[in-house]
Amino acid sequence: xxxxxxxxLHKEYSNSIVWIGMSTDILINSRSYEVRLALVExxxxxxxxxxxxxxKGLMGNIYKGKVVRVLPGMQAAFVDIGLERxxxxxxxxxxxxxxxxxxGCPARNASTNPRTQGIRIEDLLSEGQNIIVxxxxxxxxxxxxxxxxxxxxPCRNLVFIPQTDHIGVSRKIDDxxxxxxxxxxxxxxxxxxxxxxxxxxxEHATREELEADMEFLLILWDEIIVKISHxxxxxxxxEDLDITLRSVRDFFTIDVDRLIIDDEKDYKKLLGFVKTxxxxxxxxxxxxxxxxxxxxxxxxxxxxxxxxxxxVWLRSGGYIIIESTEALSVIDVNTGRFVGKNNLNDxxxxxxxxxxxxxxxxxxxxxxxxxxxxxFIDMESAEHREQLYETFQEAVKKxxxxxxxxxxxxxGLVQMTRKRSSENLYQLMCESCHYCxxxxxxxxxxxxxxxxxxxxxxxxxxxxxxxxxxxxxxxxADILENEEELTLGTVEKDIGRRIIVASxxxxxxxxxEIIWQQ
Numbered sequence: 241x242x243x244x245x246x247x248x249l250h251k252e253y254s255n256s257i258v259w260i261g262m263s264t265d266i267l268i269n270s271r272s273y274e275v276r277l278a279l280v281e282x283x284x285x286x287x288x289x290x291x292x293x294x295x296k297g298l299m300g301n302i303y304k305g306k307v308v309r310v311l312p313g314m315q316a317a318f319v320d321i322g323l324e325r326x327x328x329x330x331x332x333x334x335x336x337x338x339x340x341x342x343x344g345c346p347a348r349n350a351s352t353n354p355r356t357q358g359i360r361i362e363d364l365l366s367e368g369q370n371i372i373v374x375x376x377x378x379x380x381x382x383x384x385x386x387x388x389x390x391x392x393x394p395c396r397n398l399v400f401i402p403q404t405d406h407i408g409v410s411r412k413i414d415d416x417x418x419x420x421x422x423x424x425x426x427x428x429x430x431x432x433x434x435x436x437x438x439x440x441x442x443e444h445a446t447r448e449e450l451e452a453d454m455e456f457l458l459i460l461w462d463e464i465i466v467k468i469s470h471x472x473x474x475x476x477x478x479e480d481l482d483i484t485l486r487s488v489r490d491f492f493t494i495d496v497d498r499l500i501i502d503d504e505k506d507y508k509k510l511l512g513f514v515k516t517x518x519x520x521x522x523x524x525x526x527x528x529x530x531x532x533x534x535x536x537x538x539x540x541x542x543x544x545x546x547x548x549x550x551x552v553w554l555r556s557g558g559y560i561i562i563e564s565t566e567a568l569s570v571i572d573v574n575t576g577r578f579v580g581k582n583n584l585n586d587x588x589x590x591x592x593x594x595x596x597x598x599x600x601x602x603x604x605x606x607x608x609x610x611x612x613x614x615x616f617i618d619m620e621s622a623e624h625r626e627q628l629y630e631t632f633q634e635a636v637k638k639x640x641x642x643x644x645x646x647x648x649x650x651x652g653l654v655q656m657t658r659k660r661s662s663e664n665l666y667q668l669m670c671e672s673c674h675y676c677x678x679x680x681x682x683x684x685x686x687x688x689x690x691x692x693x694x695x696x697x698x699x700x701x702x703x704x705x706x707x708x709x710x711x712x713x714x715x716x717a718d719i720l721e722n723e724e725e726l727t728l729g730t731v732e733k734d735i736g737r738r739i740i741v742a743s744x745x746x747x748x749x750x751x752x753e754i755i756w757q758q
Contacts, residue, residue: 268501299377501526607662641658
């Protein structure tokens with residue numbers, strides 16, 4: 241966590257002094273090689289996103305692809321969209337745009353969910369077939385992109401769903417009167433036969449803003465239709481906004497007090513974007529020009545470094561450990577240095593409650609998705625378990641990702657899922673250790689010494705000579721010449737040769753060379 245020290249004076253914008261207190265800010269550090277976005281809520285780093293030109297995300301992009309393989313056993317297909325790895329398309333996500341699709345016409349498909357109708361993937365797709373798809377999940381690890389044929393186009397206030405005739409409203413708008421009013425407005429202004437979803441940020445939008453968004457989306461869809469008709473396969477049809485413009489579309493809600501960016505070119509680009517889609521935000525966007533780097537001034541660099549560590553300390557002195565595998569993530573809660581004041585049950589309960597809030601923050605910050613298992617400290621009280629569950633449910637409400645949480649088990653385990661649409665922060669910023677190949681552990685020094693001894697003993701009768709030289713890492717040389725000195729002498733007697741230990745800094749600690757002198 242990163243509280244601002246003593247409500248410190250931060251920066252000066254437009255000749256007015258700005259104090260950093262209980263606020264929500266979007267900070268964008270933009271460079272040619274990398275753009276980083278930090279969402280800071282009340283002085284705490286809540287979300288972190290980054291985009292590199294060499295590793296640009298694909299989510300939201302629309303492609304004209306070609307089916308390369310149909311898998312009846314999995315009811316799915318691999319689709320070539322022009323990337324290194326083919327995309328993956330489930331039968332539930334298959335639909336087709338009308339063959340006679342024209343500009344200005346609805347793109348509705350009469351079919352519904354193929355699986356509920358008993359239609360199989362092999363009845364719908366065949367190898368070599370062209371198909372229009374959109375990326376719903378970026379490639380993660382060894383897996384290709386997840387694809388769908390159900391196209392959606394987001395704008396600031398609305399999401400256009402050209403293949404449906406449906407009006408939806410974000411679940412986070414819980415005022416039923418407002419929900420109905422928004423539905424009524426969309427019904428009055430939308431073209432016949434197309435669908436829209438009203439986004440959470442539209443809660444305070446005017447009718448004119450909704451109309452402007454709708455007009456933009458309809459024009460964009462017509463442009464996509466034209467591109468589809470002329471595109472070859474595989475080919476990119478539509479590319480989603482970059483992270484700078486997405487900051488306004490996806491993160492700049494009514495709760496955000498300001499957006500600060502440190503690149504003048506992107507600053508002007510942002511101003512042009514909000515002038516069209518959200519003119520009321522114009523005065524909330526500032527250009528950062530101080531010599532101290534933006535992320536250093538807000539202490540973001542330190543928080544990013546902490547966000548890829550496995551151990552997260554709690555204020556009480558307890559801590560959580562976060563471990564991720566390809567299949568799931570495991571979070572373990574420990575009391576650590578926290579010993580409490582009254583009794584053990586109270587100490588455990590307070591640690592679990594604090595951990596629940598921190599875990600919710602860490603899942604969001606690190607963008608951890610998929611299956612998640614949380615091992616809270618076991619509690620005897622059923623009332624305490626219920627309070628912990630309710631606390632955790634409340635803590636994850638700030639998270640925009642879809643979350644499903646099961647009740648605490650008697651062992652204190654929580655099983656949950658969080659929608660995974662892109663790589664988590666650890667995957668984005670780290671790579672497998674070239675020492676341990678991602679195992680997280682290497683052989684101990686003593687184990688390596690004993691490996692050497694065994695190998696020396698196996699070669700006793702195979703060579704002549706009086707000496708053998710061991711080229712080893714300096715840490716292995718140290719243990720051979722000190723702690724294992726007696727054992728080394730015994731091995732010398734067994735093989736009938738003098739052993740010379742040569743320290744070599746250029747060797748990996750697990751690697752060594754045995755050089756037999758003739």
